[in-house]
Amino acid sequence: MPIVRRKKRNQRSEQAFGRPPGDERPAHGEIAKLAHGLWLERGGTHGRDREDWFRAEERLKAQGPSERDEAEDEEGLEGVD
Numbered sequence: 001m002p003i004v005r006r007k008k009r010n011q012r013s014e015q016a017f018g019r020p021p022g023d024e025r026p027a028h029g030e031i032a033k034l035a036h037g038l039w040l041e042r043g044g045t046h047g048r049d050r051e052d053w054f055r056a057e058e059r060l061k062a063q064g065p066s067e068r069d070e071a072e073d074e075e076g077l078e079g080v081d
Helices: 008-018 026-043 049-063 065-074
Strands: none
Touching: 026 049
């Protein structure tokens, strides 16, 4: 049986969100997740999806890649004591 090596967490998360290593732009999945949260904060009313998308994209761009990675790591620790 061949030995399977696990990838580091950052490599897995970059692949899961579709962001190649070294790319500083927010990935589609990151934007979608935040835009969905913004939509929920507004009460789930329809008709402002583009506004939510652009707000999410701008917020993620302002954070920068290192802050996004830290936030992603913290999300993975929720519920762990």
